[in-house]
Amino acid sequence: MHPAVLTVRDLRKRYGATVALDGVSFEVQRNEIVGLLGPNGAGKTTTINMILGVLEPTSGTILVENTDIAAKRSQVLANTNFAAVYAPLPGNLTVIQNLRFFGLIYGVKNLSARIEALLEQFDLLAFRDTKCGVLSSGEQTRVGLAKALLNNPRLLLLDEPTASLDPSVARAIRLQIREFAAQGEGGVLWTSHNMYEVADVCDRVLFLSHGKILLAGDPRTLPAEHGKDTLEDLFVTVAREPLALERT
């Protein structure tokens, strides 16, 4: 039995009197895509930032393949990567310069070959010498995803990765992420507000509300278990009436 790719135990974050995250625990297994869902301000990005080591938890533990990020930050982050719409790569570097820079930082072996493969995979060959700042938002998202896969991460964190993509490209990206999860040794933690996408991609979902995990389960069966027709209906209920779900 392989260890979980990600283990989060009793994670809490307080800003003074404000509780941003209140005892969150979950796991992401190898070859699994887990959706982290919830309304704005529920704590999704806070959770991701803590897993990425850029936000210190007030308490709790984060393990990537049984290694604690608090104790071995560099080792954990060498096996982790992320893409987020709010963290575009520097616009003053070209696509290939960005990938080379981050490839060196992540210690990627055979970097040139890896970059070429990713340029081809994300249909970026024509933009290799284009500065990222002049790319369309969809192209920038693809560069961000190429960067996120540079080091073949054990844990891939995707914060609304398809938010700025047209449906055709978004579908292709979803397929590639599913392939990454299915074929490699990694797992994926995915946030999205697109419930159709979540139902299509995720093996399991976690609903966050007010810093707590309210619901967890299979996105295809979870709505019916709570008397809802669709995942979107369930999302709306989580956002508007979380107490009703807490009682069920």
Next chain:
Amino acid sequence: MVSLRRTFAILLRQFYLIHGSPARVVPLFAWVAIDMVTWGFITKYLNAVSGSGFNFVPSLLGAVLLWDFFIRVMQGVTMAFFEDVWSRNFLNIFATPLSISEYLGGLVLSSIATSSVGLIVMLVLATAVFGLSFFVYGVLLIPYLLVLFLFGIALGVIGCGIVLRLGPASEWLIWPLPALLSPFVGVFYPISTLPAWMRYVSRLLPPSYVFENLRAIVLKHPHSPYALFWGAALDLAAILLATWFFSSIYQHAVRTGLIARYSAESLS
């Protein structure tokens, strides 16, 4: 363990940015060249009007050259850091295996590369056009240059910490830092010219020992054999203080979530 590969990545990034960017290339040499030309002619004029036979070139032009070198070293560190500020790259860069010591090491390497360009341009202009000879300083010039270099690094790292803590707008507090120090370190005049309270501050600043003693060497006055030791010791203290300062600010930024949402809007 520090990874040289990751440290080198920061230097490579700086090379990518400078390469083919006139807005970044020109400042590497233009301002120091203008300083050399201006002060070169001032010293020539002073030599002509003083009639004393005293050569102002090594004492004034040499001092300007060394002070500009110090400023370039400091700005070499801050400029490389500001690239991450301007491109809002903190989340991308600090969510990687890169450690703070590797990051700061990369900023130092970038500074060595960029300040070397300025130093070479200044040396060529000062020696070829205005006849500055470094032989008058003797072999002590090299360790004194090193004292200035190390203090430039320390001040640059402190500047980065201030901007990380106070936000991108505080960049404007960092550029004038060398000008703020210059009255205390006696670039153009002996420390004894200063009032007592300023002399106390001078004693804490490594460049004071450099300028005071190089001036003494040029004027063939006795110079302190301990000056180099004190300059180096204060440098070491400044480097340790600067590293601690930046690390503390970084830890605070990680605790508060500032790294993840660093921008002019979130900090002002």
